[in-house]
Amino acid sequence: MAPILDIRNLYKNYGTTEVLKDINVSIESGEFLVLVGPSGCGKSTLLNCIAGLEPISGGTLAIAGEDMTDVSPKDRDIAMVFQSYALYPTMSVAKNITFGMKVRGVDSATQERKLAEVARQLQIEPLLNRRPGQLSGGQRQRVAMGRALVRDPKLFLFDEPLSNLDAKLRVEMRTEIKALHQNLGASMVYVTHDQIEAMTLATKIVVMKGGVIQQIGSPSEIYNRPANLFVADFMGSPAMNLIPARAQGNGSGTRIEIAREGGEPIVLTDARARDLPEDVIVGLRPEDIAEPGFRHGEAVQEASCKIDIVEPAGADTYVMTHLGGKPVTARLHSETEAAPGATHTFAFDLSKVSYFEPESGRRLN
Amino acid sequence: MTDLTAAPRRPDVAGVRRRSSAGKIALRWGLYAILLVFALYYLMPLFVMLTTSLKSLEEIRTGDLIALPREITFDAWRTAWSEACTGIQCEGVRPYFWNSVLIAVPGVIISTLLGAVNGYVVAQWQFRGANVIFALMLFGCFIPFQVVLLPMARLLGLMGIAGTIPGLIFVHVIYGIGFTTLFFRNYYVTIPSELTKAAKVDGAGFLRIFWAIFLPLSLPIVVVSVIWQFTQIWNDFLFGVSFSQAGTQPVTVALNNIVNSTTGVKAYNVDMAAAIIAALPTLLVYVVAGKYFIRGLTAGSVKG
Numbered sequence: 001m002a003p004i005l006d007i008r009n010l011y012k013n014y015g016t017t018e019v020l021k022d023i024n025v026s027i028e029s030g031e032f033l034v035l036v037g038p039s040g041c042g043k044s045t046l047l048n049c050i051a052g053l054e055p056i057s058g059g060t061l062a063i064a065g066e067d068m069t070d071v072s073p074k075d076r077d078i079a080m081v082f083q084s085y086a087l088y089p090t091m092s093v094a095k096n097i098t099f100g101m102k103v104r105g106v107d108s109a110t111q112e113r114k115l116a117e118v119a120r121q122l123q124i125e126p127l128l129n130r131r132p133g134q135l136s137g138g139q140r141q142r143v144a145m146g147r148a149l150v151r152d153p154k155l156f157l158f159d160e161p162l163s164n165l166d167a168k169l170r171v172e173m174r175t176e177i178k179a180l181h182q183n184l185g186a187s188m189v190y191v192t193h194d195q196i197e198a199m200t201l202a203t204k205i206v207v208m209k210g211g212v213i214q215q216i217g218s219p220s221e222i223y224n225r226p227a228n229l230f231v232a233d234f235m236g237s238p239a240m241n242l243i244p245a246r247a248q249g250n251g252s253g254t255r256i257e258i259a260r261e262g263g264e265p266i267v268l269t270d271a272r273a274r275d276l277p278e279d280v281i282v283g284l285r286p287e288d289i290a291e292p293g294f295r296h297g298e299a300v301q302e303a304s305c306k307i308d309i310v311e312p313a314g315a316d317t318y319v320m321t322h323l324g325g326k327p328v329t330a331r332l333h334s335e336t337e338a339a340p341g342a343t344h345t346f347a348f349d350l351s352k353v354s355y356f357e358p359e360s361g362r363r364l365n
Numbered sequence: 366m367t368d369l370t371a372a373p374r375r376p377d378v379a380g381v382r383r384r385s386s387a388g389k390i391a392l393r394w395g396l397y398a399i400l401l402v403f404a405l406y407y408l409m410p411l412f413v414m415l416t417t418s419l420k421s422l423e424e425i426r427t428g429d430l431i432a433l434p435r436e437i438t439f440d441a442w443r444t445a446w447s448e449a450c451t452g453i454q455c456e457g458v459r460p461y462f463w464n465s466v467l468i469a470v471p472g473v474i475i476s477t478l479l480g481a482v483n484g485y486v487v488a489q490w491q492f493r494g495a496n497v498i499f500a501l502m503l504f505g506c507f508i509p510f511q512v513v514l515l516p517m518a519r520l521l522g523l524m525g526i527a528g529t530i531p532g533l534i535f536v537h538v539i540y541g542i543g544f545t546t547l548f549f550r551n552y553y554v555t556i557p558s559e560l561t562k563a564a565k566v567d568g569a570g571f572l573r574i575f576w577a578i579f580l581p582l583s584l585p586i587v588v589v590s591v592i593w594q595f596t597q598i599w600n601d602f603l604f605g606v607s608f609s610q611a612g613t614q615p616v617t618v619a620l621n622n623i624v625n626s627t628t629g630v631k632a633y634n635v636d637m638a639a640a641i642i643a644a645l646p647t648l649l650v651y652v653v654a655g656k657y658f659i660r661g662l663t664a665g666s667v668k669g
Contacts (some may be wrong), residue, residue: 100567
């Protein structure tokens, strides 16, 4: 079967400014694709191109095997949820949801049935006669979802749908969207700048920066094997520790030397790394710098460092230190005895370590 | 230390507060007095018009200008409405009043609708050159009436509607589009473009989005446009006198003719009654829709 969405060599220019450069993405039916990146990276523009709201300047775009390059939004069989919800202010909730069907000339019995179905699914039955202005943010969000769901399209598009909600509601709605995706088995494209949303929702993530795709992969690929320094730094909270170091190959592996404040450099050995250049950046997630005794395995090595700051976060405690001239975060268990100013022994787990080239930012292993 | 110094200070503070509150009250009353004076000043002409129109000619000649009528008579109103002479015809302002209605009502409706569509396009369907076209329309607001008189007369002649009521409607619509477009454009740019996008994805086209989504949102700005256009068209004299002929003149022209073409004794009471009749519709529009007018004018400036 043809992929539900297939984008090849897509370019988008505004005048002489290139907003999107050589975008190639493809998703199969039932996938949840998340476009993530900092603001201005072109992710919303790409979504608008998929919707047909922005014409593309080059390349092709196909939905379910049909070329959509010059097809208007209404004929693309898509539904879209917007950041501002974009509910029609003068229409009741019911009219908002059925507007698309009314425009398309669906008979009123079918409209009624589908409206009732969606209202039950989203639990907005008591709201059907209200105006959007009388609803709370979360309720508006649901109505916007309802407007998309009722259409039963080939492809759902979401443009930062949760960013106007407060933190608690955002987490709730995130779970609901995930449940919705699982229940419907629908294909979705979702734009967000929130990397946690991207990680939790996606089956496939596209990380973008400056109109260029940095990496495409499953959440665990993106998280564990970031393709470059940008992805490593952008995805994950707290961010991955990126520590400048010197690498030296020897017979049994590579010797990694990291400068330590007020003392001898830390020396770690990685048996698996081969052929690293002399200057490298070592990427270690905070959870891979833990307390001794909590991690086991041949890749775990211990070293002690001076602690700058201790941040208890409930389940975990984040501890900041300095290595290689950069601040480094370690994720310790909540009962840790680490105290600011003291020297503490950390266990470095190199099983998931990433190496990057300092100049290009490219991944080396 | 605190006890000694704090105790005598307290009455002082209270004294200052009392003085300042007395000052505030005085200021307030002063303000009211000034406002009252100005209100009276502006109401005076209307008062004189009203009282004069209710007096007999005899009383006007002998009485005081600002005195109340000794005997109220509606003769002047009757004369002004249906008997006063405008040149050789003596039918009062009645036929011309209806001319004005026939010019103003379609003129207002057409120019408001066109302005709404224009504003919708310029604000929500950005195309190449949209801003240039809007700037040119805006420029149209600042062209003085006198400049367009001759070209317009030629154009109306070519179109075969010179001296007719449709001709006057056409002139007023053309002249009003600049303003109405400006009103609607400024109102519609505050509406998020995502609304248009959502409707496009829902399958609605250009006109559907306008009718179903934008027009129902537009009541405040429609009121502004209607008041503005109605006042402009109803009160217009120059176009009315230039592009009309006997039988199609608007009420403003007829009023001028009544006042200026009387021979012998000036019938001030009839003039005043005719002037009030000519001014009544615009007054009425303000009274009925004034509340929306203020709301609509400020609608674009503050975001919801």
